[in-house]
Amino acid sequence: MGRWEPDARERLVVAAVDLFTEQGYDATTVVQIAERAGVTKSTFFRHFPDKRELLVAGQETLSRLLAEGIAEAPAEASPLEAVAAGLVRASTAMGPMSREVAPRLKAAVAASAELQERDALKSVSLAAAMTTALVARGVPDPTAALASELGVLAFKRGYAEWSEGDRPPEDDFATYLLKALDELRAASASLG
Structure with missing residues (x-):
C-alpha cells in the first residue's frame, strides 16, 4: 500500500x-x-x-465529543444524565477499527508499564473534559468530578464488553456505555 x-x-x-x-x-x-x-x-x-x-489516538476527539454531549444535554438533565449524553456522543467516534484492535491493544497495554501510564493519563484527561463541561452547566465541582469519574468507568466497562467476544458488527457501542453507567449508578446507590 x-x-x-x-x-x-x-x-x-x-x-x-x-x-x-x-x-x-x-x-x-x-x-x-x-x-x-x-x-x-x-x-x-x-x-x-x-x-x-499511538495509544491515545483519538483522545482529543473523545474529550471534545464527551464535552459537547454534556453541554447539549437538556437543561433539566441530572449530572449523570448529562454524562450519559456525553457518552452517547463519544460513541460515534468508535467504529469497527476501534473494536477490531481492542483485544490487541489491551494486551499491549498490559505488557508495558509505559503504556499503562499513558492509558491512565488518558482516563484523567477524559474525566477532566467531562468535569469542565459539567461545571460549565452549573454542577458543583465535587458532584461534577464524581459524575465524570463514573463516566470514565462506564466508558471503560462498556468498551471492554463491546469489544470482547463475538458480537454482531451492528451492535451499538452506546448501548454498552449506557448499560455500564446504569450499573454503576445502581452500585453507587448501594454504598449508603
Whole structure:
C-alpha cells in the first residue's frame, strides 16, 4: 500500500498495535510501524509525535465529543444524565477499527508499564473534559468530578464488553456505555 493511500493515521494505529502485540512495545520502532503501515517515517511524525501517542489516538476527539454531549444535554438533565449524553456522543467516534484492535491493544497495554501510564493519563484527561463541561452547566465541582469519574468507568466497562467476544458488527457501542453507567449508578446507590 503506497504512502498516498488514504487513512494513514488509522493504518499507523493498527500497525503499531499489531507490532506491540507481536514483539512488545519496547522492541517496536517508529520505522517498523511506518513500514508495516505502508508509509514513510515522516508521515508517521506528521500524525504522531512519538510511538507512545499511538495509544491515545483519538483522545482529543473523545474529550471534545464527551464535552459537547454534556453541554447539549437538556437543561433539566441530572449530572449523570448529562454524562450519559456525553457518552452517547463519544460513541460515534468508535467504529469497527476501534473494536477490531481492542483485544490487541489491551494486551499491549498490559505488557508495558509505559503504556499503562499513558492509558491512565488518558482516563484523567477524559474525566477532566467531562468535569469542565459539567461545571460549565452549573454542577458543583465535587458532584461534577464524581459524575465524570463514573463516566470514565462506564466508558471503560462498556468498551471492554463491546469489544470482547463475538458480537454482531451492528451492535451499538452506546448501548454498552449506557448499560455500564446504569450499573454503576445502581452500585453507587448501594454504598449508603
